[in-house]
Amino acid sequence: MNMLTSRKSYLTAPVLFAAMSIVLVALWCAIPPDRLIPLFDCNGASPVELMTLPLFFLLIPLVWLCSPFGGTVKRKVLWNTDVSILAVMAIIRETDLHKMLFARIWPEIATSFTGTVFKMKFLKAAGIPVMPKLFVIAFFAVFFAATAGTLAYFIVRLVKGIFRLHPVCWTWAVFGDCAALVLVVDRIPAFLRHHGFDGPAMDKHTGTIAALFKVFEEGGEMMMALFALMGILQAHLWLREGKSE
Numbered sequence: 001m002n003m004l005t006s007r008k009s010y011l012t013a014p015v016l017f018a019a020m021s022i023v024l025v026a027l028w029c030a031i032p033p034d035r036l037i038p039l040f041d042c043n044g045a046s047p048v049e050l051m052t053l054p055l056f057f058l059l060i061p062l063v064w065l066c067s068p069f070g071g072t073v074k075r076k077v078l079w080n081t082d083v084s085i086l087a088v089m090a091i092i093r094e095t096d097l098h099k100m101l102f103a104r105i106w107p108e109i110a111t112s113f114t115g116t117v118f119k120m121k122f123l124k125a126a127g128i129p130v131m132p133k134l135f136v137i138a139f140f141a142v143f144f145a146a147t148a149g150t151l152a153y154f155i156v157r158l159v160k161g162i163f164r165l166h167p168v169c170w171t172w173a174v175f176g177d178c179a180a181l182v183l184v185v186d187r188i189p190a191f192l193r194h195h196g197f198d199g200p201a202m203d204k205h206t207g208t209i210a211a212l213f214k215v216f217e218e219g220g221e222m223m224m225a226l227f228a229l230m231g232i233l234q235a236h237l238w239l240r241e242g243k244s245e
Contacts, residue, residue: 004167004237005241007167010165011170012170012171013171013173013227014174017174017178020219020223024215024216024219027215036211036215037204037214040218040219041217044094044095048218049094049218051222052221053091055222055225055226056087056094056225056228057087058225058229059083059084059087059228059229059232060083062229062232063080063083063084063087063232064080064084066233067080067236068168068233068234068235069235070239082149085146086147089142089146089147090225098139099116099117099118102117102132105132105135109128109129113128117132117136118136122136123136158172158173168234168235171227171231171234172227172231175231178220178223178224179224181216182216182217182220185220186217189202189204189210
């Protein structure tokens, strides 16, 4: 059975997601937190982070060499460009280039503001000049236009495809699950600390629970890149075999 384009290949992505999640849990159980966390999070220099970044880079040449979109050349160029922009946004987020650029332009604000400036509390903060806020707003605008616009265009087709057990739709649904997982585990530690659930287990360097969240945050980002690559290749093969988009 072809694991990418046969009718039963809709199970490929969910099975891979389950298998990789089991591996992440096994690593969390087997390796002490103080040794595990640096493997996943070390200011962009951990093994997992260094493996994730090239996977996002690969999305750009892959989408142009193996376009997953049918129709006219103009339509392919439009959507290939959209995917490339999304890949660049993922790379920027993964490397924190937006934060480094902000700190280079407005170092005083970056060092004096508690936490990241790319949050609503920065936009609501008093005494901040207009230009830094406009910079943050512009970043959010580009990010949400690219992500929300793409999702809005394909969401009906995606949902229908999920119910029809379309392999490509299931792969992109798993990609979306990974994205949601990353967002949730990224915010849970701060939420727990805000509500008083702090202690040794939540220590960001040695905490057991903090290690679990970090493993699934960084591991989830790697899975996002892998499923995005798989979804593009899968859709391309699907179209090349003469099947409907």
